[in-house]
Amino acid sequence: MPELPEVEVVRAGLERLASPFRVETAQVCHPRATRHSSSPAEFVRELTGRTIEGWAVRGKYIWGILDDGRALIVHLGMSGQVLVDTHAVLPRRHTRILLRQGDATLTFVDQRTFGYFRLDTLEGDAANVPAGRGQADGRLPQVLRHVARDVLDPNLDIAAAARAAKLSARPIKAVLLDQTVASGIGNIYADEALWAAGVHPAKPARRIAAWRIEELYRQAGMVMRRALAEGGTSFDTLYVNTAGEPGYFARSLDAYGRAGESCRRCTGIMEKTTVAGRGTTFCPRCQRK
DNA sequence: AGTAGCACCTGATTGC
DNA sequence: TGCAATCAGGTGCTAC
Numbered sequence: 001m002p003e004l005p006e007v008e009v010v011r012a013g014l015e016r017l018a019s020p021f022r023v024e025t026a027q028v029c030h031p032r033a034t035r036h037s038s039s040p041a042e043f044v045r046e047l048t049g050r051t052i053e054g055w056a057v058r059g060k061y062i063w064g065i066l067d068d069g070r071a072l073i074v075h076l077g078m079s080g081q082v083l084v085d086t087h088a089v090l091p092r093r094h095t096r097i098l099l100r101q102g103d104a105t106l107t108f109v110d111q112r113t114f115g116y117f118r119l120d121t122l123e124g125d126a127a128n129v130p131a132g133r134g135q136a137d138g139r140l141p142q143v144l145r146h147v148a149r150d151v152l153d154p155n156l157d158i159a160a161a162a163r164a165a166k167l168s169a170r171p172i173k174a175v176l177l178d179q180t181v182a183s184g185i186g187n188i189y190a191d192e193a194l195w196a197a198g199v200h201p202a203k204p205a206r207r208i209a210a211w212r213i214e215e216l217y218r219q220a221g222m223v224m225r226r227a228l229a230e231g232g233t234s235f236d237t238l239y240v241n242t243a244g245e246p247g248y249f250a251r252s253l254d255a256y257g258r259a260g261e262s263c264r265r266c267t268g269i270m271e272k273t274t275v276a277g278r279g280t281t282f283c284p285r286c287q288r289k
Numbered sequence: 290a291g292t293a294g295c296a297c298c299t300g301a302t303t304g305c
Numbered sequence: 306t307g308c309a310a311t312c313a314g315g316t317g318c319t320a321c
Contacts, residue, residue, distance in 0.1 A: 002314065003315090060315075075315085078314060078316095079298090094299085111298085111299055111300070112297090112300085113297080113299075114315060168291085169292085179316085189314095233314080235313090277294075279313080
């Protein structure tokens with residue numbers, strides 16, 4: 001479900017409501033929620049007593065920076081939510097993990113269990129400092145080394161990403177979704193960026209001019225900044241911020257979910273197909289192959 | 290080596 | 306109405 005704008009909304013909420021957050025008790029309610037740890041019991045043992053001093057993000061990954069130099073990685077998968085309550089709460093369906101500090105509770109809710117929490121060590125050069133967004137210390141969890149800078153990161157080298165993208169014979173949409181080239185783009189914002197830049201989603205990346213691929217990444221960043229300003233995109237109750245509230249960007253989408261409707265730029269009718277195994281909506285008239 | 294395909298889950302919706 | 310098939314915002318492993 002959540003792509004970079006939604007993930008950033010959650011990170012900002014955690015920064016506001018759970019920083020610092022001392023984990024007095026931790027409870028794992030579903031074994032898959034910490035499947036990367038040796039065991040839920042081990043996860044609880046290692047996290048209990050630690051203090052989360054801040055929250056960082058790269059692409060679709062969030063991590064809490066712990067006082068022992070490690071990170072608490074949070075991935076929302078397709079349906080994850082992180083909710084922070086300052087007072088006692090009623091049990092929620094699909095609760096996977098509970099962290100408590102006094103009366104405050106941080107709850108991980110995840111219907112489809114593709115999301116997870118995981119502990120990892122932080123590494124990296126403090127001189128490599130992305131501006132803001134909680135990455136200020138320049139460190140990255142080890143297991144996220146393969147994740148490229150995201151399209152909201154001012155230090156993302158768009159020209160280099162476009163050069164890397166251009167080496168691929170895959171459909172451009174598959175490359176936009178590839179988190180090792182530039183991160184944060186998921187199925188919704190890939191379709192939005194492709195529509196905004198007027199590029200056919202199935203066009204092989206190597207057949208697209210580098211400047212147009214750069215334009216795609218710029219458009220992805222722009223649409224995500226607009227989405228962020230509206231609290232992200234929500235189609236249902238599966239995406240909410242840390243207070244349980246939805247985002248309002250769905251009404252502003254130009255491509256995703258508009259199959260059969262008329263294109264907002266030309267007279268074409270939006271079409272839905274499958275590209276790289278994902279549902280893809282585009283305008284066959286102004287996004288030519 | 291790069292890429293396609295599928296598995297991992299639950300739940301809502303669609304179609305027979 | 307009932308039930309099976311299909312689809313959903315992501316990632317990562319396996320096998321060509």
